[in-house]
Amino acid sequence: xxxxxxNQGWVxxxxxxxxxxxVVTKLIQPGYGSGDFGSLAxxxxxxxxxxxxxxxVVIAGGIDLSVAAMMALTSVTxxxxxxxxxxxxxxxxxxxxxxxxxMLGALNGVLIVVTRVPDIVVTLAMLFVLQGAALLVLEAxxxxxxxxxxxxxxxxxxxxxxxxxxxxxVPKALVLLLVCLCIVWIPLRRSRLGLSIYAxxxxxxxxxxxxxxxxxxxxxxxxxxGLFAALGGLSLTISTGIGAPIPGPYLLASVAAVVLxxxxxxxxxxxxxxxxxxxxxLRLVRTDLTLLAIDPNVTxxxxxxxxxxxxxFGAFITMRSRPAGATx
Amino acid sequence: MTDIATxxxxxxxxxxxxxxxxxxxxxPLIILLIILVVILQILRPGIVNERWIxxxxxxxxxxxxxxxxQxxTMLTGGIDLSVGTVATMSAFIMATQxxxxxxxxxxxxxxxxxxxxxxxxxxxxxxxxxxxxxxxxGTSLIGTGFLQVYQRTVIASGAKIPxxxxxxxxxxxxxxxxxxxxxxxxAVLIVFMLNRTGFGRLxxxxxxxxxxxxxxxxxxxxVITALYVLSSLLAGITGLLYIGLIKAPSLSLAEPLVLxxxxxxVIGGTSIFGGRGGYTGTIIxxxxxxxxxxxxxxxxxxxxxRRILFGFIVLFVTAAYLRIVEER
Numbered sequence: 001x002x003x004x005x006x007n008q009g010w011v012x013x014x015x016x017x018x019x020x021x022x023v024v025t026k027l028i029q030p031g032y033g034s035g036d037f038g039s040l041a042x043x044x045x046x047x048x049x050x051x052x053x054x055x056x057v058v059i060a061g062g063i064d065l066s067v068a069a070m071m072a073l074t075s076v077t078x079x080x081x082x083x084x085x086x087x088x089x090x091x092x093x094x095x096x097x098x099x100x101x102x103m104l105g106a107l108n109g110v111l112i113v114v115t116r117v118p119d120i121v122v123t124l125a126m127l128f129v130l131q132g133a134a135l136l137v138l139e140a141x142x143x144x145x146x147x148x149x150x151x152x153x154x155x156x157x158x159x160x161x162x163x164x165x166x167x168x169x170v171p172k173a174l175v176l177l178l179v180c181l182c183i184v185w186i187p188l189r190r191s192r193l194g195l196s197i198y199a200x201x202x203x204x205x206x207x208x209x210x211x212x213x214x215x216x217x218x219x220x221x222x223x224x225x226g227l228f229a230a231l232g233g234l235s236l237t238i239s240t241g242i243g244a245p246i247p248g249p250y251l252l253a254s255v256a257a258v259v260l261x262x263x264x265x266x267x268x269x270x271x272x273x274x275x276x277x278x279x280x281x282l283r284l285v286r287t288d289l290t291l292l293a294i295d296p297n298v299t300x301x302x303x304x305x306x307x308x309x310x311x312x313f314g315a316f317i318t319m320r321s322r323p324a325g326a327t328x
Numbered sequence: 329m330t331d332i333a334t335x336x337x338x339x340x341x342x343x344x345x346x347x348x349x350x351x352x353x354x355x356p357l358i359i360l361l362i363i364l365v366v367i368l369q370i371l372r373p374g375i376v377n378e379r380w381i382x383x384x385x386x387x388x389x390x391x392x393x394x395x396x397x398q399x400x401t402m403l404t405g406g407i408d409l410s411v412g413t414v415a416t417m418s419a420f421i422m423a424t425q426x427x428x429x430x431x432x433x434x435x436x437x438x439x440x441x442x443x444x445x446x447x448x449x450x451x452x453x454x455x456x457x458x459x460x461x462x463x464x465x466g467t468s469l470i471g472t473g474f475l476q477v478y479q480r481t482v483i484a485s486g487a488k489i490p491x492x493x494x495x496x497x498x499x500x501x502x503x504x505x506x507x508x509x510x511x512x513x514x515a516v517l518i519v520f521m522l523n524r525t526g527f528g529r530l531x532x533x534x535x536x537x538x539x540x541x542x543x544x545x546x547x548x549x550x551v552i553t554a555l556y557v558l559s560s561l562l563a564g565i566t567g568l569l570y571i572g573l574i575k576a577p578s579l580s581l582a583e584p585l586v587l588x589x590x591x592x593x594v595i596g597g598t599s600i601f602g603g604r605g606g607y608t609g610t611i612i613x614x615x616x617x618x619x620x621x622x623x624x625x626x627x628x629x630x631x632x633x634r635r636i637l638f639g640f641i642v643l644f645v646t647a648a649y650l651r652i653v654e655e656r
Binding site: 063111115116117118120121122124125126127128129130131132133134135136137139245252255256259265295297298299300301302303304305307308311312315316 | 407448452456457458459461462463465466467468469470471472473474476477480587590591594599600601630631632633634635636637638639640642643646647650
């Protein structure tokens with residue numbers, strides 16, 4: 001129970017930090033309005049999916065180094081398929097790319113289970129494989145995205161009964177993000193599979209002895225991660241209009257946000273909400289630093305320092321709250 | 329019936345071979361290396377000559393030293409992903425400071441960030457008990473940021489590669505690459521340290537069972553801090569060597585070596601969970617990866633195909649090696 005409280009406390013603290021950052025942003029730039037919030041949500045979209053992909057795997061006690069490469073591959077696949085194709089064709093492309101991500105993620109899981117090689121090595125090898133595949137699909141940035149897909153992240157969602165000024169604060173990108181995450185996450189969290197994912201992350205041996213199908217659960221966790229990564233890749237293509245075969249900075253960012261979001265790297269603890277808020281916090285810090293006209297290169301230093309400081313702080317708290325010597 | 333029971337069962341040749349290999353884990357690795365070289369010779373008759381060997385050694389040495397950093401940290405159950413950034417920083421600082429500084433001062437300035445990053449890594453992992461993956465990713469992010477800021481302060485003064493590093497990186501003495509003058513002592517030192525000194529024993533002990541090591545009086549944080557400082561300093565020296573080889577200071581100089589260095593250590597039989605492995609295997613792992621890269625280049629595949637093969641081969645070799653070593 002105290003652990004539950006502590007985890008929720010972490011998420012609440014993060015949320016307070018986010019609100020505080022919004023206030024700071026408004027103070028720095030009094031003109032910061034709904035439009036800027038919309039572009040923040042658009043910028044967060046691929047990061048948030050990358051973080052979701054990483055979160056599922058980390059909760060299951062693993063790590064996925066191939067997230068960014070998977071996003072690059074799905075992004076170029078979508079972009080090259082939609083290049084010169086009709087608008088309706090995209091209706092076929094989206095499910096195809098999602099299925100591709102699901103399968104590649106499952107492949108990660110199968111390789112881990114079958115070869116018994118540590119997950120960090122398997123996903124590292126898959127990083128090279130997926131990067132290579134992305135380069136084979138599209139050698140240089142290019143391709144296209146369907147107009148209706150591009151439109152799906154720009155602008156706001158009109159909600160009946162809400163005044164226009166409030167409506168302006170509901171960007172489509174944010175709604176899209178929340179809908180996609182909820183559709184997958186909430187049923188999962190309530191299902192037997194979700195419980196199994198937490199169980200194998202928490203204590204694999206205990207899970208195995210209680211009859212949890214460890215191998216199958218691990219494969220499914222990686223498959224879900226692949227699905228989220230594919231969503232991230234799609235959102236990259238949608239928001240840029242092209243696909244780029246070189247992976248972005250999403251691997252590092254996803255691990256950072258997962259840790260910031262209160263998910264223990266050992267597995268079995270945390271949820272999806274914390275990491276998603278953490279992504280917003282990290283992006284908003286970047287926005288603020290840009291608004292303060294701070295050199296973008298210094299921004300990298302500050303981001304890294306925040307990440308390290310927060311992680312150290314979190315580790316310190318965990319250490320203090322446990323009896324000495326009981327650290328595993 | 330009775331004489332079958334009393335007769336000693338003849339052990340099949342395959343099983344004996346397997347046991348032989350499991351007892352000497354280096355032998356399958358060396359066989360693999362020889363097979364790769366033979367394939368190379370068959371594909372391009374005459375390519376394997378003195379010059380080729382010297383060239384391969386030149387490119388394998390920086391990778392092997394960085395993989396040494398990974399081996400040592402992996403023995404304690406950690407990983408050091410900041411080696412690429414550290415190597416790049418020391419190389420870049422050396423190349424820019426040598427322009428108007430004494431070589432000795434430039435060297436000290438170049439090693440300073442390595443020392444600092446190693447110290448921060450060590451304290452973070454050892455004292456605050458942050459996950460090494462996160463800690464070293466974070467410090468590498470910070471390091472890259474500092475490097476970008478630093479780059480702009482020295483843009484006017486330009487950069488040059490000191491003659492000494494040129495000699496070390498690319499020169500040959502009687503057909504042997506000069507880099508061996510650096511590598512031999514480093515390799516001997518690491519092997520000696522891991523096998524014959526108390527510090528080496530502590531690394532294995534901490535990686536094998538941290539709790540037991542601590543209960544028997546090992547000062548965990550001191551060992552870890554010393555380890556990460558050592559790893560960082562080695563990475564810094566590798567950077568100096570690498571800039572002499574590549575001759576083009578850039579902000580992502582040694583970054584492409586990071587993941588292969590992890591792969592080299594894993595192929596060489598060091599367990600990523602700690603407690604098992606050694607440096608000789610890692611050196612052969614680095615050689616295998618270098619020869620493999622040459623092989624894939626010679627096949628004249630597209631870049632994408634090469635990466636796919638590279639990933640799958642790393643995975644396959646690791647899995648096969650685990651099978652051989654574990655079935656005792």
